[in-house]
Amino acid sequence: MLNSPDSNYPKIGDLGEELVVKWLQSTGWEILHRRFACPWGEIDIIATQEQDLQKSPILAFVEVKTRSVGNWDAGGRKAITRKKQAKLWQTAEIFLARYPEKANYVCRFDVAIIFYQQISRLKYELKLQEYIPAAFDQ
Secondary structure, eight states: OEEOOOTTOOOHHHHHHHHHHHHHHHTTOEEEEEEEEETTEEEEEEEEEOOOTTSOOEEEEEEEEEEETTOTTGGGGGGOOHHHHHHHHHHHHHHHHHOGGGTTSEEEEEEEEEEEEEEETTEEEEEEEEEEEEEEOO
16 A cells, blocks of 8 residues: 655554554454544454354454554553453443443454555555454453
C-alpha cells in the first residue's frame, strides 16, 4: 500500500489500521467498530464473521501494531503485555455490555502486525506482515 499524505497526514498507526480493515473486509469480515473506547482503553478494530450454520459467529477484537522494520519490540509483539491484554479484555467486556446481542458470539483477541517503510518524505509503504488469530487467552 503506497500512501501519499497531505499536510493533515494521519499517523502511521491510522494507516496500519486502515490496511487491516481493508484486509479483513476482503476476507469476509464485517467491521463493527474502529477505535472503540471506554475508560479502560481502546480496541483498534472490532469485527465479526459468520461461520457455518452450526456455529456462532466470531467476534474479533483486533489490536493493530504498526512498526518500522528492525524495531525494538518484535513488530509490536512485546508491546502486548499482560497489562495491555487485561485492558483489552476489560474494554471488550464494556463492548459486550453495550451490545448484549453479541454476547453469544465466539470472542477472540487477534493481533495484526504491520510493517512500514518510508519511501520518500511523504510516502510510506505498508505491509500486513502477520495476522495472529486468538493471539492471547481471554
